Amino acid sequence: AQSVTQPDIHITVSEGASLELRCNYSYGATPYLFWYVQSPGQGLQLLLKYFSGDTLVQGIKGFEAEFKRSQSSFNLRKPSVHWSDAAEYFCAVGAGGATNKLIFGTGTLLAVQP
Amino acid sequence: DAGVIQSPRHEVTEMGQEVTLRCKPISGHNSLFWYRQTMMRGLELLIYFNNNVPIDDSGMPEDRFSAKMPNASFSTLKIQPSEPRDSAVYFCASSLGGGGSSTDTQYFGPGTRLTVL
Numbered sequence: 123a124q125s126v127t128q129p130d131i132h133i134t135v136s137e138g139a140s141l142e143l144r145c146n147y148s149y150g151a152t153p154y155l156f157w158y159v160q161s162p163g164q165g166l167q168l169l170l171k172y173f174s175g176d177t178l179v180q181g182i183k184g185f186e187a188e189f190k191r192s193q194s195s196f197n198l199r200k201p202s203v204h205w206s207d208a209a210e211y212f213c214a215v216g217a218g219g220a221t222n223k224l225i226f227g228t229g230t231l232l233a234v235q236p
Numbered sequence: 237d238a239g240v241i242q243s244p245r246h247e248v249t250e251m252g253q254e255v256t257l258r259c260k261p262i263s264g265h266n267s268l269f270w271y272r273q274t275m276m277r278g279l280e281l282l283i284y285f286n287n288n289v290p291i292d293d294s295g296m297p298e299d300r301f302s303a304k305m306p307n308a309s310f311s312t313l314k315i316q317p318s319e320p321r322d323s324a325v326y327f328c329a330s331s332l333g334g335g336g337s338s339t340d341t342q343y344f345g346p347g348t349r350l351t352v353l
Contacts, residue, residue, distance in 0.1 A: 156341075158344075163346075164346060164347075165240070165327055165329075165344035165345050165346045165347050166279075166327070166329075166342075166344040167344070168341050168342075168343075171341065212279065223269075223281060223284060223292065224281070224342060226278065226279045227278075228278045229278060229279070
């Protein structure tokens with residue numbers, strides 16, 4: 123069955139530092155992968171998605187993610203974090219088949235220090 | 237577009253009462269999803285509809301939960317009777333495509349924070 127693992131529950135970085143959030147998936151075929159961000163008290167907003175083509179995907183707010191099939195990973199990166207990036211980040215994989223369900227990871231809570 | 241609209245944003249009720257959560261998807265979207273988010277269990281898919289038809293309700297916790305989509309622009313999630321363990325944030329999301337279109341982006345509403353005392 124499809125699954126998503128986000129090994130880091132909580133990460134703290136300094137403003138201006140680089141960021142990498144980890145995501146590993148389990149899926150038998152080519153996965154459809156997503157990163158969402160949830161600000162406090164808000165719904166989830168799509169940052170970026172991958173379904174084919176270039177394995178380096180650019181998203182909104184300066185984020186990017188790289189699909190690595192050999193490592194079953196889809197890590198999210200940002201070269202310089204801003205205080206407004208403090209939020210919870212969710213990785214998700216499409217469940218596949220005749221469905222458009224998503225399987226979400228447990229999330230990584232990002233704190234940004236001034 | 238106004239995005240996915242959910243009401244109410246906050247609901248406080250007493251155990252045993254009926255609770256109805258409402259969702260208006262983005263106009264033209266064919267799929268609608270109900271999620272529940274808690275600290276303990278994270279984000280769980282409860283049910284999803286395609287073209288107003290329930291496709292997968294395997295995530296609905298028990299018979300106390302029911303969901304309907306009478307038309308393309310409205311869905312409800314009902315809990316009757318409510319229990320304290322139902323306290324959570326309930327999200328509605330919609331996407332453009334129908335089944336088999338896993339690339340479709342799901343757009344989330346702001347959520348309803350439910351507290352059952």
